[in-house]
Amino acid sequence: xxxxxxxMLASTVRGVSQGYPLGIAPGAVTEVHACDFSKEFLxxxxxxxxxxxxxxxxxxxxxPTMPAxxxxxxxxxxxFLRQMHHNLLEVHVQEGTLICPESGRQFPVSKGIPNxxxxxxxx
Amino acid sequence: xxxxxxxxxxxxxFSLAELASTLSLARGFLVGSTPDSGxxxxGxxxxGxxxxxxxxxxxxxLANNVSSTHYDxxxxxxxxxxxxxxxxxxxxxxxxxHAAHQLxxxxxxxxxxxxxxxxxxxxxxxSEQEAAQAAxxxxxxxxxxxxxxxxxxVDEAINSATPHPDALKSHKTFxxxxxxxxxxxxxxxxxxTIERVVxxxxxxxxxxxALSAPDVVVAVVVVDSLTMDLxxxxxxxxxxxxxxxxxxxxxxxxxxxxxxxxxxxxxxxxEQRQHEEAPRVIHWFVGKVVAxxxxxxQVNAVLPVSKRRYIANTSMNAEMACIMSNLGLVKPGSxxxxxxxxxxxxxxxVSLHGGHTMGFDIDxxxxxxxxxxxxxxxxxDSLSDKERACGKAxxxxxxxxxxxxxxxxxxxxxxxxxxxxxxKLAVSPWINFRDxxxxxxxxxxxxxxxxLPFRGNARGLFDAIITDPPYGVxxxxxxxxxxxxxxxxxxxxxxxxxxxCEVDEVFEHLLWNAAHLLRVGARxxxxxxxxxxxxxxxxxxxxxxxxxxxxxEDVLQSKFARRLLVYVKRRxxxxxxxxxxxxxxxARARGAxxxxxEKEQQQSR
Numbered sequence: 001x002x003x004x005x006x007x008m009l010a011s012t013v014r015g016v017s018q019g020y021p022l023g024i025a026p027g028a029v030t031e032v033h034a035c036d037f038s039k040e041f042l043x044x045x046x047x048x049x050x051x052x053x054x055x056x057x058x059x060x061x062x063x064p065t066m067p068a069x070x071x072x073x074x075x076x077x078x079x080f081l082r083q084m085h086h087n088l089l090e091v092h093v094q095e096g097t098l099i100c101p102e103s104g105r106q107f108p109v110s111k112g113i114p115n116x117x118x119x120x121x122x123x
Numbered sequence: 124x125x126x127x128x129x130x131x132x133x134x135x136x137f138s139l140a141e142l143a144s145t146l147s148l149a150r151g152f153l154v155g156s157t158p159d160s161g162x163x164x165x166g167x168x169x170x171g172x173x174x175x176x177x178x179x180x181x182x183x184x185l186a187n188n189v190s191s192t193h194y195d196x197x198x199x200x201x202x203x204x205x206x207x208x209x210x211x212x213x214x215x216x217x218x219x220x221h222a223a224h225q226l227x228x229x230x231x232x233x234x235x236x237x238x239x240x241x242x243x244x245x246x247x248x249x250s251e252q253e254a255a256q257a258a259x260x261x262x263x264x265x266x267x268x269x270x271x272x273x274x275x276x277v278d279e280a281i282n283s284a285t286p287h288p289d290a291l292k293s294h295k296t297f298x299x300x301x302x303x304x305x306x307x308x309x310x311x312x313x314x315x316t317i318e319r320v321v322x323x324x325x326x327x328x329x330x331x332x333a334l335s336a337p338d339v340v341v342a343v344v345v346v347d348s349l350t351m352d353l354x355x356x357x358x359x360x361x362x363x364x365x366x367x368x369x370x371x372x373x374x375x376x377x378x379x380x381x382x383x384x385x386x387x388x389x390x391x392x393x394e395q396r397q398h399e400e401a402p403r404v405i406h407w408f409v410g411k412v413v414a415x416x417x418x419x420x421q422v423n424a425v426l427p428v429s430k431r432r433y434i435a436n437t438s439m440n441a442e443m444a445c446i447m448s449n450l451g452l453v454k455p456g457s458x459x460x461x462x463x464x465x466x467x468x469x470x471x472x473v474s475l476h477g478g479h480t481m482g483f484d485i486d487x488x489x490x491x492x493x494x495x496x497x498x499x500x501x502x503x504d505s506l507s508d509k510e511r512a513c514g515k516a517x518x519x520x521x522x523x524x525x526x527x528x529x530x531x532x533x534x535x536x537x538x539x540x541x542x543x544x545x546x547k548l549a550v551s552p553w554i555n556f557r558d559x560x561x562x563x564x565x566x567x568x569x570x571x572x573x574x575l576p577f578r579g580n581a582r583g584l585f586d587a588i589i590t591d592p593p594y595g596v597x598x599x600x601x602x603x604x605x606x607x608x609x610x611x612x613x614x615x616x617x618x619x620x621x622x623x624c625e626v627d628e629v630f631e632h633l634l635w636n637a638a639h640l641l642r643v644g645a646r647x648x649x650x651x652x653x654x655x656x657x658x659x660x661x662x663x664x665x666x667x668x669x670x671x672x673x674x675x676e677d678v679l680q681s682k683f684a685r686r687l688l689v690y691v692k693r694r695x696x697x698x699x700x701x702x703x704x705x706x707x708x709x710a711r712a713r714g715a716x717x718x719x720x721e722k723e724q725q726q727s728r
Contacts, residue, residue, distance in 0.1 A: 005566025010578035116576035
């Protein structure tokens with residue numbers, strides 16, 4: 001699971017209003033898979049991101065910190081773009097747990113695939 | 124300017140729909156922000172386009188000036204965006220410059236008796252370049268020809284040929300190709316035709332012949348209805364489709380004979396010939412090839428299912444997946460979702476077209492893969508026929524000895540180790556992306572398509588939803604059904620049970636997901652299984668926010684077909700529509716009374 005995926009997922013357990021952002025439990029196993037750098041895609045996907053959730057996800061995986069605020073100057077900053085690309089698209093959470101911030105429900109990630117399926121009594 | 128478009132199949136609905144889509148892709152994209160689409164109520168940030176209007180108009184003028192590929196547009200957009208500051212969230216994304224989903228295709232007059240079976244159409248293009256671009260991605264298109272002359276016989280076609288004086292001006296070498304649809308030409312007839320074209324076409328006098336890589340290809344297109352107008356449907360029924368041509372002709376003759384002659388009298392050979400000839404349409408076209416399909420080098424060489432290491436029962440074939448991706452207007456940078464992803468066949472094609480992908484499936488096993496180690500595709504070639512015959516063709520390793528032998532055969536190719544963890548090793552959808560070198564999905568998740576786990580403000584997230592939902596025939600449709608679970612008994616070991624999800628319900632959810640998750644102007648492409656007798660346009664799934672663009676029938680059996688539906692999202696659902704839908708969804712899942720009760724409880728709190 002890339003952090004871009006994590007950025008979009010939420011807990012939809014019954015009674016939860018936002019269920020976002022999902023916490024990443026400590027001890028997650030990550031792998032890095034190289035991926036072509038494309039500034040176009042970063043520009044394209046940026047408006048669709050919840051930046052604060054991305055920043056906190058980076059922190060919980062102890063990745064290099066992303067700035068809290070993106071300024072126009074950031075887009076000219078090659079190192080920032082590379083770092084964003086790395087954190088967003090190259091780091092995979094292979095094994096771990098996602099935690100709903102409201103209900104505490106845990107969603108396991110195994111072999112890189114998060115299991116977001118709800119139980120029958122959570123619908 | 125109208126060119127003659129020759130298709131591979133008489134797949135009329137599909138061919139024209141696909142051409143319309145690739146044409147609108149070719150016509151370039153207008154970069155800019157769409158009008159605010161009432162995205163209120165879907166959260167504070169990141170829920171789709173809300174562009175600053177000045178940036179929008181700048182981008183638009185820029186895009187109009189740049190008669191270039193989407194990459195340039197994207198680049199320009201990103202530069203502009205960078206200069207204006209991303210906080211404005213003036214989202215540069217690509218919208219069609221022309222709403223050209225309705226193609227102005229016309230059957231050549233002489234072929235009108237063939238009706239839906241005609242495999243060639245006149246289509247207006249603005250330029251040769253545009254035609255070439257449209258042909259580049261189309262899977263069902265064979266050739267686009269600038270017609271010089273046409274007629275009922277080859278002589279008539281050549282004699283009426285009047286090439287544009289400039290058509291061959293800068294060319295030195297040429298070749299003649301014959302493209303026949305239904306006509307059975309012997310080798311001699313072919314040679315005669317080619318010779319006649321070379322001899323009688325004045326414009327070719329100054330050119331020399333080059334069979335490989337000529338400057339210009341002259342095409343002789345011949346359409347013969349005898350073996351083509353077999354069926355009233357778009358596609359021949361399966362049984363006839365796979366018949367040898369001679370058998371098909373015989374069948375046709377018998378049909379014509381029995382229809383016209385009544386039941387008990389057998390027609391004389393003379394009568395038979397008359398009937399045979401009466402409805403027959405044969406027409407010749409001569410002209411210059413403007414563009415040819417590149418599907419062999421682009422798709423068939425890269426993506427065939429037979430070369431993949433991870434497939435399942437109903438993996439979509441590469442050609443159809445590419446057609447779907449074309450219909451979804453996927454272009455570099457598009458963000459595409461498949462809620463019934465399976466082995467990710469559709470996402471492979473989307474990735475081939477430069478899209479970024481995301482998939483969901485209710486069955487996690489299919490996404491995580493088997494964990495067994497399979498040989499890379501190169502290994503297929505090194506196996507003997509005997510080994511292939513006894514099912515080892517895919518290099519499945521059963522014993523240590525097998526493994527060792529295979530390792531030797533593979534030489535330097537790394538063998539993957541079952542014991543270590545990670546997606547690198549499991550035979551899963553990822554492995555197909557790795558083998559083909561295509562960009563792997565942004566994410567594959569286990570999730571229920573009737574309840575996708577997106578954050579609340581995900582509206583407008585995707586540029587297309589392209590999917591092949593289970594038909595309930597070879598693949599079951601499943602959902603998680605609401606019911607109580609005895610937590611005391613199962614504790615944490617409870618595994619979720621799924622229950623059947625009817626096709627109607629699948630589509631209801633799919634359409635609402637599209638209405639929610641697509642950006643305005645983006646497309647939903649999906650297959651709908653139908654009983655052919657019962658299907659009418661009124662039974663088609665519909666949604667207030669979506670408009671149907673294409674509906675193409677693909678016959679599977681004589682009574683059962685699937686229809687490729689293409690919708691475009693015209694507007695966001697209003698808050699009221701959306702909450703009504705959510706309420707309805709929950710009421711169906713948990714029972715109306717319970718939902719009402721919960722609502723009251725919430726209100727009283």
